[in-house]
Amino acid sequence: MRYLRLRVGDAALADLDANQIDARRISLYDGPIESILKDDIGTLEATTRLYGQVWTSGPQVVIRWYEAHPPDGDKVPICAVARLSRDQMRKLPESKPGMAILDGSVAAAYIVDSFR
Template structure:
């Protein structure tokens, strides 16, 4: 479904809103601590009928797609869907934050941007079948190597 079919209420209510990664506490193991979803993200996901557990797949880094052994760094990330996620079509961009400090790489997504639409606040995480994104040490502090460039994307109602 393209963005022109998304309920106009979502597009109107979500412009310029969403949660950010600032202020996230860091756990002793180096991963991010709990974080609530913004009210705007919860509202937008309800309108889009995206529920916790809904899933899709995505390329983790738009600049390193279809590669093995990608290097990711702490900080912002731009990913894109490779399959539908509810009304969000493939190639919808996902914007979020990467943390490499814990035992696994953690990626939280705060916004989605359909190819022909406005940015929509969401709450989603990257996860593989057995849980986290297993990592190998990166070439420098604040980086990690992931075996695959693709991941599962899961809608959440808070970050734990």
């Protein structure tokens, strides 16, 4: 992570799902996800693609990103999670098993040292 000039706690906004940018409500499903950075973070510039995994089984959606693909570079491993305060990652009541409906399509991508 030092190579990318990323430190634990660094954060930038990201569109959670590359296929649902600027949607008021988005539907996320268990499995792989492709997100897009809206802001620069370390040496990763806006429009960098983030690849990771979504889990929807709990009351809140969990998104972990394992890989970043800058627009003019090679894929690199990262360790980041999606976070929003005030329960904004909480699933809406109409969510069905294996999926989650969220208000909004953006969250902060936070750099972490490991997944817990």
